[in-house]
Amino acid sequence: MGxxxxxxxxxxxxxxxxxxxxxxxxxxxxxxxxxTLLGNLLIFTxxxxxxxxxxxxxxxxxxxxxxxxLFPSVTCPKMLIYLSGxxxxxxxxxxxxxxxxxxxxxxxxGCLYSVMAxxxxxxxxxxxxxMLIMKPGLCVGLVMIAFLVGxxxxxxxxxxxxxxxxxxxxxxxxxxxDIPAILPLACTDSSLAKRVGSINVGLLALVLLFSVCVSYxxxxxxxxxxxxxxxxxxxxxxxSAHLTAIxxxxxxxxxxxxxxxxxxxxxxxxxxxxxxxxxMLNSLIYSLRNKEVKSSLKRVFRNVLTVQx
Numbered sequence: 001m002g003x004x005x006x007x008x009x010x011x012x013x014x015x016x017x018x019x020x021x022x023x024x025x026x027x028x029x030x031x032x033x034x035x036t037l038l039g040n041l042l043i044f045t046x047x048x049x050x051x052x053x054x055x056x057x058x059x060x061x062x063x064x065x066x067x068x069x070l071f072p073s074v075t076c077p078k079m080l081i082y083l084s085g086x087x088x089x090x091x092x093x094x095x096x097x098x099x100x101x102x103x104x105x106x107x108x109x110g111c112l113y114s115v116m117a118x119x120x121x122x123x124x125x126x127x128x129x130x131m132l133i134m135k136p137g138l139c140v141g142l143v144m145i146a147f148l149v150g151x152x153x154x155x156x157x158x159x160x161x162x163x164x165x166x167x168x169x170x171x172x173x174x175x176x177x178d179i180p181a182i183l184p185l186a187c188t189d190s191s192l193a194k195r196v197g198s199i200n201v202g203l204l205a206l207v208l209l210f211s212v213c214v215s216y217x218x219x220x221x222x223x224x225x226x227x228x229x230x231x232x233x234x235x236x237x238x239x240s241a242h243l244t245a246i247x248x249x250x251x252x253x254x255x256x257x258x259x260x261x262x263x264x265x266x267x268x269x270x271x272x273x274x275x276x277x278x279x280m281l282n283s284l285i286y287s288l289r290n291k292e293v294k295s296s297l298k299r300v301f302r303n304v305l306t307v308q309x
Contacts, residue, residue, distance in 0.1 A: 006167040009089045010185075012082060014175050015268045026083040032276050033076045039283030040065040046296035053296055056134040057123065060116045061293075063143060064245075067109045068279035074101045075176040075275050092166075095177040100158040102178065106274075107204060108150030113246050114208045115142045117215035120239050125222045153204055160193040175268060176275075212246055245282050 018025060044065040047053045075098065082088040090098070123130050161179055164186040174181035179197045183190040219239060226232045 006165070007092055007170050009091045009170065010095050010177065010182075011171045012078070012088045012090055012175060012177075013171055013173050014079070014082060014088065015272070016173065022083045022085070026080060029076065029083070029276060030080055032280055033072060033080070036072055036276070036280040036283065037069050039280065040068045042297060043283055043293060046293055046299075050292075050296040050299065053292060056119055056130075056139050057116075058292075059139055060112060060119060060143075064109065064112055064116070064282065067105055067112065068282050071102075071105045071109060072276050072279050074098055074105060079175050090177065095172075095182070096158060096162045098177045099161060099179065099182070100154045102154075102176070103157050103201075104150045104154035106150075107153040108146050110205065110208045111146030111149050112143070114211045114215075115146060117212040117246075118142075121215040121218055124219050124239070149204075153200060156200055157197055160196045164188050164190055164193060175271070178271070216243070244285050245278075 015025070044062050047058045047062040047065075078090060078098070119134060122133050126133060157179060161182055164183070165188045166185055167187040169185060172181050172185070179193075183193055183197075186193075216239070223232050223236055
């Protein structure tokens with residue numbers, strides 16, 4: 001890809017209309033990023049350390065915690081570097097790698113949400129056959145399919161974006177390298193890359209969202225058939241955290257990539273919600289609304305305090 005560009009680096013301009021707020025943003029985003037890493041690491045540790053959580057549901061939740069640590073790590077460290085007053089430059093290859101891993105992790109996590117919705121569908125609609133259906137081989141196979149879909153999606157978008165020639169200017173009006181911010185800098189016609197990007201992202205998001213809706217439509221029907229109010233409450237409580245996380249994940253994606261005329265400020269705000277805030281919220285959602293995870297976390301803390309004593 002480097003032979004098709006006369007540029008060696010891009011300059012990230014950062015979040016629009018935030019000049020003079022770098023120190024405040026550095027403190028806020030540093031806290032959110034560290035909280036995200038710590039919160040998801042604690043959830044992953046709780047799942048690993050508790051044998052009662054070694055089930056398909058918590059297998060997927062553990063993977064989600066890993067993705068929620070990796071996903072913000074694609075963009076946040078570089079943003080914190082230039083907010084601290086250091087270089088805003090990012091090399092051509094690093095820019096391409098940032099775009100690739102952003103879409104790889106984001107799309108794979110989106111697929112994982114669909115897999116988790118299917119897991120909840122089996123658990124509620126076919127409870128007696130749950131462990132028979134959700135065998136370890138099937139769980140691993142579903143995760144591998146999700147990763148392959150993410151690889152294909154990210155490779156397609158990165159190839160179309162960086163197949164174009166970039167000869168200047170090199171100032172990216174965004175806080176990381178993403179398609180809507182990079183394509184306007186191309187010296188050649190980028191209309192095909194724009195169409196491919198919109199169709200690819202939009203189609204994948206809609207297909208995954210549709211699969212989630214189908215699973216939860218069946219879940220909703222099954223819950224309504226439960227006679228006791230307590231039974232309905234317990235069934236719904238197993239899905240509420242997942243539904244909340246899905247809304248936080250899909251909302252920003254749809255807003256960013258389906259708008260006809262990109263708005264830099266709106267795009268930056270929505271991307272911050274998607275890249276940084278949503279992974280942090282996932283750790284809060286699943287730890288506060290899940291009794292098993294909370295119990296396991298308490299045991300982890302007790303063990304740590306015992307070792308220190």
